[in-house]
Amino acid sequence: MITTDHSVLIPSDWRDFLALTKPRVMTLVVFTGLCGLLAAPGSIHPVIGAIVILCIAVGAGGAAALNQWYEAEIDAQMKRTAKRPIPAGRMARTDARDFGIALSAGSVIVMGLAAGWLTAALLAVSIVYYAVVYTIWLKPRTPQNIVVGGGAGAFPPLIGWVAVTGDVTLMPIVLFAIIFMWTPPHFWALALFVKTDYAKVGIPMMPVVAGEKSTRRQILIYAVLLVPVALAPWYLGSAGLIYAVSAALLSIAFVALSVPVGLRTSAEEDAMKPEKRLFAFSILYLFVLFGALVADRLIYNAGLIA
Amino acid sequence: MTPEDQKQLEARRKSRNKALGLVLVGLVILFFALTIVRFPDEEDRAAYEAELEASR
Structure with missing residues (x-):
């Protein structure tokens, strides 16, 4: 006990x-x-x-x-x-x-x-x-x-x-929303290739409850919804070109990696390569996106870009 | 409790006390630094006075 x-x-x-x-x-x-x-x-x-x-x-x-x-x-x-x-x-x-x-x-x-x-x-x-x-x-x-x-x-x-x-303005809420939208595809990609015992203990994880197909579809949905949120700091005028370009490139890659995960079905003894790739990239995505936001601000403050 | 258990217990207790000691020293440094940084200078006092004037 x-x-x-x-x-x-x-x-x-x-x-x-x-x-x-x-x-x-x-x-x-x-x-x-x-x-x-x-x-x-x-x-x-x-x-x-x-x-x-x-x-x-x-x-x-x-x-x-x-x-x-x-x-x-x-x-x-x-x-x-x-x-x-x-x-x-x-x-x-x-x-x-x-x-x-x-x-x-x-x-x-x-x-x-x-x-x-x-x-x-x-x-x-x-x-x-x-x-x-x-x-x-x-x-x-x-x-x-x-x-x-x-x-x-x-x-x-x-x-x-x-x-x-x-004070709480729109920008910090946008940062909140970015991680909020990013988490489901990040975690569910992992959940697809790591067989966990969540079912045994009664925690209703998505792949167990709704099935793999639904989970895959939802990964894709969240990945697409993340795009406008990730670009929001730029079109709201709080971030400059460095962030805009980084966010756009990262978003394209993120959606591109989510499409195969979202549309395919895994076979028996599947190596789950696309899922592993998406999961690994999702971590890089977040680090680079936030890094770009900071770089953008620091360069702006230094007066290199007006 | 065997002598080995006794020995392990004492070693654990000692290392825990050390860790807690370090945390306490860290907190002393933290509050000291915070006090120095947040202590109002001339400018802060002037701003405060101005605020009082404005609210009158």
Whole structure:
């Protein structure tokens, strides 16, 4: 049993607490948050900027810990997650909960003191959204859970941007929308070629519930819907030519890779090459797109392009 | 509890205390830096005064 606390005799190693924060997910969170911060018009003191990024990362870590506290029993039954600290019996469940709450509350308070309470409120909303709305409420209930979960991953650039400008305008919402639209094709491409045990534990993942054909069609739909959203910073006038060209090229490639995935059906013992290619490219896509947004702003600020 | 368990427990406790110590030192540095950066200078005070005047 993993739910009884006395099963953990030895106090958990600090590395287990670190593992609880999902450090690998955090790198993407830190990157997109930093891009939002750097792409925003105006300036922020570097110390405050660093604290904002730290708070986004720690808040994400707290949310991840709460996620694992809640899903311990599900994690124990899936091969991919069975070695996490709680299901492996290296940590008491309540320790993970308390750790998650401490990180979440701490990051929100420090964020409020450093960058103002609007930014802190957005961070708090993002943590509650991931830990409660997604993990507890919608993930076990709807096959659109990845769409919902994408919302949680979409907060960092918005928070980074608002930390600089002090108000929520259209641009940070566009950045939010980009990651929101990007997540479903990104994740479902992975879900098509990685056989997971989600069905066993009753999590309604799209390929399991709606079937492969429907999932493929929806990958294509989201990939197409992503195009106008990715180009929005340019036609809204918040980004220049460097971003426009990068976004256009990336969008063409993304749709081009999504078409074969969206229209084909896999055979028995399929190598799933197009799906793997789309998944790998989707990661590159996000990094380059946000990188281009920052490059665009920095070059504009340097006065190289009027 | 075997002596080995006892030994491991003590080693864990020690490394956890060290990690927590580092976090606390980090927080001290963080709040110190934040205080210095956000401490109002002449300009901030003038802006605040102007705001008070305007609201009167």
